[in-house]
């Protein structure tokens with residue numbers, strides 16, 4: 001179950017269909033059974049349905065903003081799956097939700113939202129994660145200012161032609177912003193189609209002090 005259910009979703013995305021199994025294979029070892037996960041920018045909800053069906057006892061909280069939120073609500077309405085929560089409205093520009101999560105998952109959002117929002121997303125995520133919690137980002141990244149492939153460079157041009165605030169982010173910038181919120185990059189996993197899975201772990205204040213050598 002998963003593909004069959006989401007095949008008729010509004011705003012169905014082929015890329016999400018293609019990458020969901022590869023991402024699930026990584027989430028299986030990253031997430032503890034029973035993990036409470038917030039997904040930022042759920043889009044159509046395809047990933048939410050797939051992961052709830054393929055990850056052990058996960059509790060998945062989908063979230064998005066307009067223009068996707070309406071479709072996300074309609075797609076998931078009437079789907080009753082243990083562990084799948086009702087979607088919530090979340091624009092990371094006003095990160096107003098509260099709660100406590102073991103992990104935050106966010107696929108293909110960093111290059112869509114404005115780079116100005118990176119500090120806001122990091123601050124919001126850090127507030128929601130328990131110490132040791134994970135921020136898991138899926139998508140393409142640049143390294144030392146360079147695209148990893150020509151196709152990613154072309155994708156970046158295309159993104160900017162639609163919206164000048166979009167664009168593939170520098171991993172160093174994302175990493176630096178994360179670090180200011182005690183989110184430390186612990187894994188950078190190559191994924192199909194020139195994407196990466198970046199995994200950040202929330203340090204405790206004590207970890208952060210001992211890391212800095214004091």
Ligand SMILES: C[S@@+](CC[C@H](N)C(=O)[O-])C[C@H]1O[C@@H](n2cnc3c(N)ncnc32)[C@H](O)[C@@H]1O
Nearest residue numbers: 016041042043068090091092107108109112113
């Ligand atoms: C390319 S879609 C990715 C959807 C889905 N995660 C996937 O991988 O198929 C980009 C998503 O980012 C969301 N997004 C963009 N800006 C956002 C913001 N400021 N706050 C929350 N979500 C945002 C969009 O609403 C959309 O759902």
